[in-house]
Amino acid sequence: MAFIEARNIEKVYSDGTRALRGVSLDIEKGEFVAIMGSSGSGKSTLLHTLGFLDSYTSGSYSFGDREIKDYSEAEVARIRNKRIGFVFQMFNLLQRASVLENVKLPLAYSGIREPLRSKLALEAIESVGLGHRKDFDVAVLSGGEKQRVAIARAIVNDPDVIFADEPTGNLDSGSGKAVMDIFDKMNKERRDRIIVLITHETNTARYAERIIKMGDGKIIDDYVVKDRISGQEEYIK
Amino acid sequence: MSFFDIFKTAVWGLKANKVRTFLTMLGILIGITAIMLISSLGGNTEKIIVGELGGLGAETIVIRPGKEPSGPNEFADVLLSDSLKEREFEEILKKSKVPGIVSATPEVFLSASASYGSETFKPTILGISAEFMSDSLNLTLEKGRLYDDREIRSKAAVAVIGSRVEKELFGAEDGIGKNIQIKGKKFRVIGVYEPKGQVVFFNVDDLLILPYTTAQLYLTGDKHYTQIIAKAANADIIDRVVFDIEQTLRELHNISDPSKDDFHVQTQQGVVEQVGKILGAFTAFLSLVVAVALVVGGIGIMNVMLVSVTERTKEIGLRKAVGATKTDILLQFLIEAVLLTAIGGTVGVVLGALLSFGASFAVGRFLGASASFSFPVFAALLGIGSSIIVGLVFGIYPARKAASKSPIEALRYE
Numbered sequence: 026m027a028f029i030e031a032r033n034i035e036k037v038y039s040d041g042t043r044a045l046r047g048v049s050l051d052i053e054k055g056e057f058v059a060i061m062g063s064s065g066s067g068k069s070t071l072l073h074t075l076g077f078l079d080s081y082t083s084g085s086y087s088f089g090d091r092e093i094k095d096y097s098e099a100e101v102a103r104i105r106n107k108r109i110g111f112v113f114q115m116f117n118l119l120q121r122a123s124v125l126e127n128v129k130l131p132l133a134y135s136g137i138r139e140p141l142r143s144k145l146a147l148e149a150i151e152s153v154g155l156g157h158r159k160d161f162d163v164a165v166l167s168g169g170e171k172q173r174v175a176i177a178r179a180i181v182n183d184p185d186v187i188f189a190d191e192p193t194g195n196l197d198s199g200s201g202k203a204v205m206d207i208f209d210k211m212n213k214e215r216r217d218r219i220i221v222l223i224t225h226e227t228n229t230a231r232y233a234e235r236i237i238k239m240g241d242g243k244i245i246d247d248y249v250v251k252d253r254i255s256g257q258e259e260y261i262k
Numbered sequence: 263m264s265f266f267d268i269f270k271t272a273v274w275g276l277k278a279n280k281v282r283t284f285l286t287m288l289g290i291l292i293g294i295t296a297i298m299l300i301s302s303l304g305g306n307t308e309k310i311i312v313g314e315l316g317g318l319g320a321e322t323i324v325i326r327p328g329k330e331p332s333g334p335n336e337f338a339d340v341l342l343s344d345s346l347k348e349r350e351f352e353e354i355l356k357k358s359k360v361p362g363i364v365s366a367t368p369e370v371f372l373s374a375s376a377s378y379g380s381e382t383f384k385p386t387i388l389g390i391s392a393e394f395m396s397d398s399l400n401l402t403l404e405k406g407r408l409y410d411d412r413e414i415r416s417k418a419a420v421a422v423i424g425s426r427v428e429k430e431l432f433g434a435e436d437g438i439g440k441n442i443q444i445k446g447k448k449f450r451v452i453g454v455y456e457p458k459g460q461v462v463f464f465n466v467d468d469l470l471i472l473p474y475t476t477a478q479l480y481l482t483g484d485k486h487y488t489q490i491i492a493k494a495a496n497a498d499i500i501d502r503v504v505f506d507i508e509q510t511l512r513e514l515h516n517i518s519d520p521s522k523d524d525f526h527v528q529t530q531q532g533v534v535e536q537v538g539k540i541l542g543a544f545t546a547f548l549s550l551v552v553a554v555a556l557v558v559g560g561i562g563i564m565n566v567m568l569v570s571v572t573e574r575t576k577e578i579g580l581r582k583a584v585g586a587t588k589t590d591i592l593l594q595f596l597i598e599a600v601l602l603t604a605i606g607g608t609v610g611v612v613l614g615a616l617l618s619f620g621a622s623f624a625v626g627r628f629l630g631a632s633a634s635f636s637f638p639v640f641a642a643l644l645g646i647g648s649s650i651i652v653g654l655v656f657g658i659y660p661a662r663k664a665a666s667k668s669p670i671e672a673l674r675y676e
Contacts, residue, residue: 078583079670099587105669106585117580117673121278133267134585178584 026090027051028185028219029075034084036070036242044070045081046242054185057212057220059233067242068223069190075221076109076188077101089185106134110179112222114191116171118163118178124150125159128177135182149177153207169200176207187211189222193229205232263590272597275570286566287606289559290652294607294645296552298614301641303621304545319398320497322530325354325490325507330526344486345524350511351490359510362503366492367391370477370484376431376470378442383430385423385470387444389477392422392453394491399461406438406453414473419480422453426467444470447480500529556648560603560656567599567660578664579672592665599657600650607649611642 029052036045044067052058062068073079074086077093086093088104096104105111110131118127128146137145150159153173158166163174172192179187189208193201209232212220224230231250238246263271276283328343351368354360370389375382388395392408395401409420421442428437428451441448449472458466478484494503504527511525512518571578578591615637 073670076583078673079668102582102585102587102590105583111583113673117576117583119577119580122274130581131584133271134263134581134587134590136264138264182585 026087028054028089030085030087031075032085034071034074034086035082036067036074036079037082044242045074047084048242048244049084050237050244050247052219052221054217054219055212056235057208057233058222058235058237059230060221060223060237060239061225061227061230062239063225066239068239070242071239072188072190072221072223076111076186077105078111102134106131107182108185110182110184110187112172112175112179112187112189112192114194116168116175116195118171118174120164121162123160123162124155124166124174124177127163127174128181131178131182146177146181149181150174152180153177167200168196169203172196172200172204173207176204180211184218186219186221189220191223191225193224193226201226201229205229208232263586265593268590268593269597271594272601275574275594275598276601279570282566283602286563287602287609289562290556290603290606290649291610291613293552293555293559294610294649295614295617296555297549297645297648298611298638298641299617299621300545300548300552301638301644302614302618302636304541304548319493320530321494321500322398323492323494323500323504323507324528325350325492325511326526326528327486327489328525329523330528343524344484345515346487346490347485350514350525351487353510353514354490354492354507356510360492360503360506362494362499362506363492364495365394365397366490367394368474368487369489369491370474370482371488372477372481374444374481376427376442376444378431378437378440381431381433383427385427386464386468387477387481388469388471389474389481390471390491391474392471394493395471398491398493399464399466401458401461401466402456404454404456405436406451408453409473414475417475417479418473419447419449419476420452421449421470421472422455423451423471424455424465424467424469425457426465427470428454445481449476497531500531504529556652559606560652563599563602563653564656564660567595567657568663570598571595571660571664574664575667575672575675578667579669579675582667582669583673588665591667592661595661595664596654596657599661600653603649603653603657604646607646610649611645614645615642 029050031051032049034045034048035043037043046067048067048071060068060071070079074081075088077088089108093101111117119130125143125146128149129142132142132145147156147159150156153176155170155173155177158170163171166174172195176192179189187208192208193204196204208220208222211218212232220233222229222233230236233250235249236246237244325346327345346368348368351366354363355366367390372387372389373384374387375384376387377383391411391414393410396403396408403422404425406422408422409418413420423431423437423442431437431442432440437451437454439450439452441450443449455466455469460466474487492503492507494500507527508520508523512520512523515524517523581591581594618638
């Protein structure tokens with residue numbers, strides 16, 4: 026059984042818009058997946074649904090070994106806290122707070138006490154190369170640095186899955202490459218962690234081992250990349 | 263998340279917008295300051311009045327002419343009525359009629375200036391028994407003597423004065439034996455009281471007393487008294503004595519229906535109860551005003567918290583995305599609201615206590631009343647308690663609104 030199993034997921038918004046139309050996919054532990062598609066293709070809705078941020082209208086979705094509908098609200102919050110890390114396009118950092126305070130946030134919701142909380146947060150901050158900026162207010166950081174803080178926050182609880190929603194969408198090419206290099210390093214260092222990212226940039230998608238292309242709320246292409254540098258496709262899943 | 267972490271988060275939320283936090287808690291702060299002031303000053307005022315009346319003694323009975331006034335427009339009755347004269351006084355003194363009385367005196371109050379040479383002063387002038395006055399108020403003479411019953415009967419033109427009256431009229435000279443003039447009539451000063459200050463509505467130092475018979479003859483020209491003051495043998499028989507006095511006067515005035523009484527009898531207990539009732543009603547009214555102020559303050563807090571929840575929608579979405587439960591978010595915003603009101607309430611208690619202390623000090627310093635400040639513990643607890651309740655009641659709706667937000671909708675909020 027795959028770690029993430031979605032079957033015939035439908036998402037219909039209250040205004041009648043069908044954002045997802047019978048999406049089915051499996052993601053195994055350790056996969057680095059890029060979901061691509063044009064605006065309105067349903068890729069963000071799919072990511073938010075898989076990340077327990079949004080609900081689906083019909084179908085079934087198993088995370089780990091359980092159907093999502095079996096989880097209570099408190100368990101869903103616990104999964105978002107312990108087993109999932111999010112990276113958003115707009116960073117979504119706590120304003121008027123330091124780098125360290127931002128990265129400590131998920132640990133606070135995990136009930137991890139000081140001094141372990143600070144120790145784990147510092148390790149995460151150092152792993153994204155921001156140890157020298159730990160006490161800086163996030164407002165003074167560059168876009169690339171802010172996204173690295175968001176990545177540190179996403180990995181601080183050592184989650185099973187990282188969902189990244191257009192992580193380079195708000196960055197210049199240099200900063201975007203630095204951010205993607207971090208994802209690449211994370212993927213190589215911890216082979217059992219899933220990374221799912223949304224992007225519409227081919228250069229960014231090239232870091233992934235598997236590409237899922239979406240259009241009109243459906244998966245229209247799904248393949249593993251044999252050679253990530255040349256982008257040569259191996260087979261459709 | 264531990265309660266301590268949620269508390270720290272709430273404090274962080276409040277510190278993020280200090281000016282708004284201060285302005286929001288101002289409403290509660292003013293309300294609680296008002297509660298403290300009302301309780302402290304109300305309690306102190308009652309203490310002052312009861313203390314002043316208590317100075318007369320619980321066994322004191324005052325008989326006044328006219329029907330008991332039930333409103334301001336009926337006070338004229340008391341002033342114009344001439345129902346208490348020598349005949350009534352003598353009747354009350356009869357052991358066969360009112361056996362419980364041990365002493366009594368008529369009192370004639372008048373307003374006039376006293377002069378000596380070129381000096382003029384307006385003392386508080388009372389025609390009264392000097393012995394009764396001195397015993398009742400525990401006054402002692404600095405020099406000279408009091409006038410006696412013989413001088414009252416003979417309508418002697420003599421006076422006993424307070425220390426300030428002597429100083430104002432005679433300066434450094436000794437006033438004993440000198441003649442002062444009131445309404446053109448000369449009165450010989452035969453005694454001077456020791457300085458004592460304020461006692462039962464009078465400043466003893468400003469007092470000039472003379473035989474009531476003399477005051478009637480030379481100063482008022484009337485036959486009637488302002489009031490008659492009597493002392494019962496003890497406070498336990500006061501109701502019986504009041505009954506006897508009322509019966510005696512009704513008999514004398516041929517009154518069968520008590521509602522037609524042309525006099526009224528007051529005991530100190532009755533006056534204290536009346537004052538307590540008036541102050542109680544006043545305090546209740548002000549408390550109602552304060553309660554309304556607290557509700558208005560609470561609505562202000564709810565309003566600001568709702569704005570804050572809307573402004574921080576993205577933050578709520580982020581917190582939920584990294585693992586906050588509904589309870590975490592609810593508690594965070596609820597604690598923010600309660601902290602706002604609790605801090606406002608606590609500052610209000612301190613401020614109210616300081617203002618009450620200042621007011622008590624001013625009353626003591628400038629009005630000469632013996633107002634001692636006492637910290638109203640009950641009002642302080644009530645103030646802080648009610649501010650916390652206001653925070654809980656008016657903070658729950660915004661907090662629930664924050665907690666119920668969908669994480670993705672909150673993250674998408676612009």
